[in-house]
Amino acid sequence: MSPALRVFFVGGRISYRALFNWISPGMYVATMLGSPLFQILFFTYLGRYAGGQSDDFFIVGNAVQVSAMAGIYGMVMGIANERQFGTLSPLLATPANRLAIFAGRGLPFIVNGLAVSTFGFLSAWALLDFSPDPSVLPALAVVVTITVVVPDKVPPGHSPVTARPPGLSEHRRAND
Amino acid sequence: MARLLAIGWLFHLKNLTNSLFFVLISVLQPIIFATIAFFMFRSGDRPGGLLYAALGAGLMGIWSSTLFGSGGAIQWQRWQGTLEVIVAAPARFLWVMLPLTVSTASIGLYSIVATLFWGRVFFGVPLRFEHPWLFALALPVTVLSLGLLGLVLASTFVLYRQANAFSNLLEYPIWLVTGLLVPLSLLPGWVEPLSWVLAPTWGMEAVRNAALGGEVWPGIGMCVLLGGIYLALGSLLMQNFERLARQRATLSLT
Numbered sequence: 509m510s511p512a513l514r515v516f517f518v519g520g521r522i523s524y525r526a527l528f529n530w531i532s533p534g535m536y537v538a539t540m541l542g543s544p545l546f547q548i549l550f551f552t553y554l555g556r557y558a559g560g561q562s563d564d565f566f567i568v569g570n571a572v573q574v575s576a577m578a579g580i581y582g583m584v585m586g587i588a589n590e591r592q593f594g595t596l597s598p599l600l601a602t603p604a605n606r607l608a609i610f611a612g613r614g615l616p617f618i619v620n621g622l623a624v625s626t627f628g629f630l631s632a633w634a635l636l637d638f639s640p641d642p643s644v645l646p647a648l649a650v651v652v653t654i655t656v657v658v659p660d661k662v663p664p665g666h667s668p669v670t671a672r673p674p675g676l677s678e679h680r681r682a683n684d
Numbered sequence: 685m686a687r688l689l690a691i692g693w694l695f696h697l698k699n700l701t702n703s704l705f706f707v708l709i710s711v712l713q714p715i716i717f718a719t720i721a722f723f724m725f726r727s728g729d730r731p732g733g734l735l736y737a738a739l740g741a742g743l744m745g746i747w748s749s750t751l752f753g754s755g756g757a758i759q760w761q762r763w764q765g766t767l768e769v770i771v772a773a774p775a776r777f778l779w780v781m782l783p784l785t786v787s788t789a790s791i792g793l794y795s796i797v798a799t800l801f802w803g804r805v806f807f808g809v810p811l812r813f814e815h816p817w818l819f820a821l822a823l824p825v826t827v828l829s830l831g832l833l834g835l836v837l838a839s840t841f842v843l844y845r846q847a848n849a850f851s852n853l854l855e856y857p858i859w860l861v862t863g864l865l866v867p868l869s870l871l872p873g874w875v876e877p878l879s880w881v882l883a884p885t886w887g888m889e890a891v892r893n894a895a896l897g898g899e900v901w902p903g904i905g906m907c908v909l910l911g912g913i914y915l916a917l918g919s920l921l922m923q924n925f926e927r928l929a930r931q932r933a934t935l936s937l938t
Binding site for chain 2: 530534535537538539542543546547549550553554555556557558559560561
């Protein structure tokens with residue numbers, strides 16, 4: 509494995525394990541899974557009460573948005589903790605490829621964001637009767653992937669977190 | 685004791701007001717949720733429910749500040765190195781912590797003011813209260829009952845290493861289960877009994893009925909009753925915390 513690839517994969521994995529505060533099982537389940545799940549439930553029920561849009565609108569919007577927990581909070585936490593623990597300066601002083609260093613640090617959060625969003629969709633399927641047309645699933649996967657990847661690479665506020673794939677506009681309000 | 689409670693409350697209120705985190709939690713976040721709710725209600729079938737949304741978002745802010753403030757209250761004293769001094773003081777630990785938890789709920793009053801102001805100025809929310817005097821009574825009673833609930837949170841969360849995770853987890857479920865923005869009738873039937881033991885449910889009912897019309901006293905009465913129960917429970921749990929900390933010599937361990 510070339511040095512840049514080693515920095516990318518091994519460095520990213522070590523950084524994630526060392527600097528992501530929410531990695532312990534209790535914290536992860538509560539913050540990365542529990543909180544997004546209840547966010548989806550809250551806004552879907554609020555949407556049912558307010559009317560005007562289907563459950564799908566709120567489920568998709570929130571299930572995509574919760575990836576920001578991993579993509580933005582996680583990445584910021586990783587870099588901020590690097591400074592907090594005093595390792596940022598030595599890191600920047602190394603001759604290692606900068607792109608490999610920071611892109612590698614982003615990769616675990618991208619995977620994590622995908623996992624959180626997927627969990628959100630599966631929870632909505634189990635609890636809120638969310639069942640999109642199978643034909644829109646590839647588009648949904650692309651939207652989630654882009655949403656998870658972009659916040660790690662561009663400043664917050666420029667990410668398409670509100671993007672919504674086509675084919676989910678049917679006015680279906682389950683259990684109304 | 686009254687002096688201890690009053691000065692402690694004022695001190696912690698000033699302290700929390702200087703915290704950017706709590707100002708964001710109690711002012712900015714409720715405004716964001718209120719704005720989302722205003723737009724949702726307007727675009728949906730409930731354009732007349734804007735005052736309902738403003739009050740609900742305000743109460744959500746009170747719960748958030750109580751949850752994050754009281755949940756970490758003892759831990760903060762520990763980090764600041766003041767926990768040993770507080771425990772060693774002649775005053776009971778309970779009476780020193782109580783003003784802190786009540787002040788975390790009190791700072792949530794900024795939320796109500798912020799969401800009503802925001803709603804009035806930017807969304808034209810009509811601020812006509814059906815029972816203004818009862819509204820002025822229901823609000824502090826609700827805040828006090830949440831502060832007492834905060835005492836239970838403070839004495840419970842400190843026993844768990846992952847208490848921060850509890851705080852993150854409990855924000856949305858309590859907003860939902862206590863019917864702050866979504867009526868309980870929309871939720872599954874088993875949720876309602878859970879809501880009965882939570883003061884925000886009754887506080888919201890009292891505040892909402894005082895503003896929009898309806899019975900106010902049952903909500904106020906339940907807040908007082910639950911507040912008394914929380915105080916008794918919090919007292920027991922605080923004693924338990926002190927006992928365990930002395931036995932295990934963990935008072936100053938972070």
